């Protein structure tokens with residue numbers, strides 16, 4: 272198979288690395304075929320998880336056929352390169368929705384398994400792996416292993432959250448959720464500070480199946496952590512406004528605008544970000560009455576702007592996402608926000624979510640607690656130093672950083688944050704004794720076992 276040597280990056284456009292790309296056209300062509308290889312879906316991880324500097328990358332974008340869809344039970348089988356966008360286009364008109372979805376639909380099913388992604392409903396429904404009935408794992412020697420919580424369960428749990436390091440996921444069978452309409456009953460509640468946002472996120476009155484808080488990362492002093500808590504659930508067709516009731520499962524295609532080129536690096540600076548956040552807090556917080564919105568707007572607001580990562584200019588940006596356990600979460604998040612404020616570094620698109628219990632995937636990110644995510648324009652060493660300070664706070668409180676978003680965590684911090692690595696490592700060795708599956712992320716974090 273032909274390979275192409277190319278400089279590529281993750282969604283944050285940092286780091287940029289030269290890798291050898293190969294793009295199999297068929298499922299049967301999926302193999303390791305190299306001493307160092309990693310799978311790549313849609314490249315929506317932010318850092319270097321789907322990069323392999325000097326090594327090979329298997330692109331799964333053409334491994335994207337549907338195999339079967341049982342529309343009475345909501346069970347769908349598809350190749351791992353199928354995206355959630357492709358799945359939604361098929362499933363929503365038939366009354367089915369992914370049980371768990373991240374904040375973009377432009378991700379592959381393989382990428383969702385490898386990162387064991389979570390959605391706004393993690394506190395009710397767990398991570399992506401909970402909806403996966405089984406998958407095929409292509410191992411380094413070309414063997415194809417069926418993995419489920421019952422069959423080859425070790426390989427199943429080491430692969431969910433395993434960041435592609437146990438093999439290539441070839442196909443997936445998953446359980447979808449039954450829906451009555453393509454719409455969501457939503458409601459916003461403004462919280463004046465972090466403490467109130469916490470109360471709302473814990474409180475049944477403000478909670479729904481899907482709950483998330485947008486947090487103003489530029490707020491200071493008494494308003495530190497002011498947020499808009501956004502909650503919603505799938506709407507019943509007969510409760511929709513009359514004009515939507517005739518075809519409740521069908522949406523008009525949404526117009527997508529594109530950011531046509533790299534914006535100048537100064538566009539997102541502390542002043543513009545502060546002004547945007549103040550406006551957003553006022554506008555989104557003002558929507559007090561419950562309202563009906565379509566699922567695209569509710570789950571995927573950023574997908575309406577194609578290539579929005581160009582807004583950060585050529586230097587790109589980093590996303591910092593951490594989770595801290597419930598007991599210390601308020602104190603930890605206060606310290607994180609204060610450290611961010613003291614640094615003066617601009618931070619955009621802050622999201623705060625409650626997460627439910629940890630799953631059985633040893634490297635899976637979620638744990639019972641609160642997760643904070645933010646986007647930070649890449650400014651060089653000052654930013655990297657700030658993020659190390661944030662790591663220290665997260666570690667002190669027993670939390671961890673999300674590998675799917677990471678581009679710079681240090682190996683010792685990773686080991687301290689993921690204590691179940693010890694249980695994962697023997698399974699990785701059994702599946703891939705020669706360490707064929709490796710990535711820039713796995714080498715940076717010494718996940719290959721070398722400290």
Ligand SMILES: Cc1cc2nc3c(=O)[nH]c(=O)nc-3n(C[C@H](O)[C@H](O)[C@H](O)COP(=O)(O)OP(=O)(O)OC[C@H]3O[C@@H](n4cnc5c(N)ncnc54)[C@H](O)[C@@H]3O)c2cc1C
Pocket residue numbers: 282309310311312313314315316317320321331351352372373374375377378379380381382383385386387388389390391433434435436438439440441573675676710
């Ligand atoms: C706007 C935006 C919002 C997001 N919101 C969320 C969110 O709410 N929750 C959340 O959890 N994540 C979120 N993410 C992160 C994203 O869901 C994950 O990074 C996901 O893994 C991306 O899927 P992908 O197909 O692009 O994978 P890639 O970025 O291509 O790869 C990610 C990892 O998966 C591995 N991988 C990919 N395909 C396979 C395969 N077939 N077999 C084995 N390994 C494979 C890669 O090796 C790599 O380690 C968001 C990302 C963006 C850009």
